[in-house]
Amino acid sequence: MTDPRKTLKLIANPVAGGDARLRIEEARKFFEEAGYVVDLTLTEKRGDARLAAAAARTGDFERLVVAGGDGTLNEAINGLAPSTLPLAFLPLGTTNVLALEAGIPKGLADACRLALAGTPTPVALGRAGEARFLLMAGIGFDAEVVARVSTTLKRRVGKLAYAVSALLTLLRHPPAPMELCLDDGRCRTGYGAIIGNGRLYGGRFSITRDASLQEPSLDVCLFCRPGRLPLLRSALRVGLGRPLRAPDVALFKTTALTLRGEGVAVQIDGDSHGGLPMNFSVTAGELLLVLPPASGEVA
Numbered sequence: 001m002t003d004p005r006k007t008l009k010l011i012a013n014p015v016a017g018g019d020a021r022l023r024i025e026e027a028r029k030f031f032e033e034a035g036y037v038v039d040l041t042l043t044e045k046r047g048d049a050r051l052a053a054a055a056a057r058t059g060d061f062e063r064l065v066v067a068g069g070d071g072t073l074n075e076a077i078n079g080l081a082p083s084t085l086p087l088a089f090l091p092l093g094t095t096n097v098l099a100l101e102a103g104i105p106k107g108l109a110d111a112c113r114l115a116l117a118g119t120p121t122p123v124a125l126g127r128a129g130e131a132r133f134l135l136m137a138g139i140g141f142d143a144e145v146v147a148r149v150s151t152t153l154k155r156r157v158g159k160l161a162y163a164v165s166a167l168l169t170l171l172r173h174p175p176a177p178m179e180l181c182l183d184d185g186r187c188r189t190g191y192g193a194i195i196g197n198g199r200l201y202g203g204r205f206s207i208t209r210d211a212s213l214q215e216p217s218l219d220v221c222l223f224c225r226p227g228r229l230p231l232l233r234s235a236l237r238v239g240l241g242r243p244l245r246a247p248d249v250a251l252f253k254t255t256a257l258t259l260r261g262e263g264v265a266v267q268i269d270g271d272s273h274g275g276l277p278m279n280f281s282v283t284a285g286e287l288l289l290v291l292p293p294a295s296g297e298v299a
């Protein structure tokens with residue numbers, strides 16, 4: 001006989017943010033006490049969340065709940081989308097950009113409550129080659145910082161590990177040139193780019209301030225000047241919460257672009273994703289993300 005209770009699929013990374021085992025167990029209990037049968041998959045390595053989310057597409061689930069960092073969330077999205085199964089998120093990672101962007105509470109009980117009672121909201125997803133991204137793609141310097149960040153240091157000191165990696169990357173070599181081309185054939189040279197589907201970057205910082213998860217467009221920030229100094233100046237402005245400006249950067253919205261560059265790295269949603277050349281685009285409504293009712297995104 002089938003269980004008449006509602007079933008949740010929970011995909012959780014037990015090593016997110018250092019050690020998330022206890023919090024995952026608490027979340028499981030929360031959902032069970034709320035009357036749900038919980039089908040839990042604990043990830044063991046990169047790739048597991050994607051496979052588990054792909055399998056959940058054909059299951060009889062009320063919700064897919066992903067517990068972990070933005071990297072595990074990205075994997076789950078790549079396994080799930082396009083789908084009408086609502087995806088809720090419990091932020092257990094180091095940086096948790098989505099939680100900040102979308103107003104998902106950091107407190108576990110509140111996040112669990114939202115996972116059950118929040119509004120499934122259609123969001124647009126970015127594409128980097130074949131892979132989907134929810135928050136942002138970073139090309140060049142930023143992706144090298146991600147690639148070089150020490151996991152051991154990240155577990156010990158959290159976000160500070162990214163600052164250490166940024167310094168080492170900057171000392172190593174100046175940003176490499178790349179060519180950005182739009183669909184109408186217009187091209188220009190840059191020295192790094194951030195392609196934002198969302199507004200926030202690396203925490204509460206913002207580079208693509210006008211982006212919106214619900215809007216099917218990509219906000220591009222192209223770093224236009226060669227050398228380390230302009231990049232440092234831009235990093236400082238972002239750190240101080242100031243907007244980036246021409247001529248250091250070019251900011252624009254688009255729905256598709258191509259980037260080319262010799263040995264230039266790419267990251268999506270905070271995890272390495274190969275290198276250029278790569279096409280980037282955006283598709284509306286490929287995912288129903290469970291968000292706070294009536295707010296969508298925080299101001």
Ligand SMILES: Nc1ncnc2c1ncn2[C@@H]1O[C@H](COP(=O)(O)OP(=O)(O)OP(=O)(O)O)[C@@H](O)[C@H]1O
Nearest residue numbers: 016017043044045046068069070071072093094095
């Ligand atoms: N059990 C696991 N062991 C090792 N790596 C894992 C495991 N589960 C998932 N991963 C991979 O580790 C990467 C980072 O994990 P995740 O994003 O969940 O947490 P985090 O690194 O603490 O947080 P953040 O993404 O905010 O830095 C993900 O890309 C994921 O593919």
